[in-house]
Amino acid sequence: MKQLIAANWKMNGSLPHLQAYVPALLAGLEESSGISARAVICPPSPYLPALAQMLKGSPVGVGAQNVHSSPKGAFTGEISVSMLADLGVGICIIGHSERRQLFGETDGMIRAKLEALLSAGLEAILCVGETLEEREAGRHESVVEGQVQAALAETGAEALTGLAVAYEPVWAIGTGKTATPEQANTMHGVIRTCLAGNLNAGAAANIPILYGGSVNTDNAGSLLSQSEINGALVGGASLEAPSFLAILKQAG
Ligand code: PGA
Numbered sequence: 001m002k003q004l005i006a007a008n009w010k011m012n013g014s015l016p017h018l019q020a021y022v023p024a025l026l027a028g029l030e031e032s033s034g035i036s037a038r039a040v041i042c043p044p045s046p047y048l049p050a051l052a053q054m055l056k057g058s059p060v061g062v063g064a065q066n067v068h069s070s071p072k073g074a075f076t077g078e079i080s081v082s083m084l085a086d087l088g089v090g091i092c093i094i095g096h097s098e099r100r101q102l103f104g105e106t107d108g109m110i111r112a113k114l115e116a117l118l119s120a121g122l123e124a125i126l127c128v129g130e131t132l133e134e135r136e137a138g139r140h141e142s143v144v145e146g147q148v149q150a151a152l153a154e155t156g157a158e159a160l161t162g163l164a165v166a167y168e169p170v171w172a173i174g175t176g177k178t179a180t181p182e183q184a185n186t187m188h189g190v191i192r193t194c195l196a197g198n199l200n201a202g203a204a205a206n207i208p209i210l211y212g213g214s215v216n217t218d219n220a221g222s223l224l225s226q227s228e229i230n231g232a233l234v235g236g237a238s239l240e241a242p243s244f245l246a247i248l249k250q251a252g
Contacts, residue, residue, distance in 0.1 A: 002252075003208070005037050005231050005247060006166075007039075007234055008234065008235050008238065009065075013239070021241045026060070028242070028245040036251070037248055041062060042065050042091075042093055045079060048062060049087050056088075061090060061091060062087075062090075066093065067094070069116040092125070093124075094113045094124050094126055095113075097168060101170075111150060117162070118160055118163065123162040124162060125164045126148075128168070129144065129147075129213070135171065141190050145191075148165065152195075158199055158200045160207070163207050164209070165210070166210040166233040167191060172214050173213045178214045178215065181225075184223060184229060188209045188211070188229055191209050192204060208230035210233045211233070212232060212235070214235075215233075215237060216237040221250040224252065
């Protein structure tokens with residue numbers, strides 16, 4: 001399957017940054033005809049309209065970092081799925097560990113967001129991952145399986161169009177510590193098996209499973225060449241166009 005490389009800018013950037021970044025990225029993409037991966041940029045939400053406008057007609061998509069599960073209502077500060085769709089945003093990160101840990105997102109909230117996105121025909125990148133403590137206690141696989149299962153519970157679906165999963169070990173996010181390609185590949189296999197247990201096997205085989213956590217220009221190639229790794233969710237190294245481009249070039 002085509003690899004998916006998503007840039008998660010988190011709460012970084014500015015309008016001048018955006019205005020310099022996009023032309024640099026698009027010029028770099030045009031120069032290198034060898035990029036076959038699908039690229040998506042997820043900026044802070046105030047920049048979504050400008051980014052969507054700037055990327056119109058380009059091969060790079062626009063994604064959001066968060067969404068609310070309700071269609072509308074008294075939810076100050078929140079954004080609905082239809083609002084994203086209005087802007088041409090077709091994909092959204094959900095369940096990032098920062099949202100789980102810092103903003104109290106529960107499995108139930110994440111499940112509701114997933115359902116809201118997929119039922120409206122948008123795509124979701126569902127983030128899962130264990131803490132260092134959980135890995136050291138040997139519970140990493142069961143924790144991640146639990147997160148995947150909780151997100152899919154009650155969907156009752158045999159197939160879920162538009163779902164991607166990002167395995168992001170919490171201890172590797174923003175720390176410079178990366179899971180080894182083997183550690184990541186093993187966990188991706190566990191996630192695939194878990195997906196197959198919830199959906200039909202054919203559908204599970206087609207769900208991209210991305211790796212995230214300190215992906216950079218040096219380690220992207222070895223991670224992305226693993227059999228079970230179908231892309232990357234890139235934080236820090238996606239903030240500058242040259243490094244994001246260099247990662248894109250290593251994807252297949
Ligand atoms: P990082 O972030 O690449 O800076 O570790 C990845 C993420 O949190 O999605």
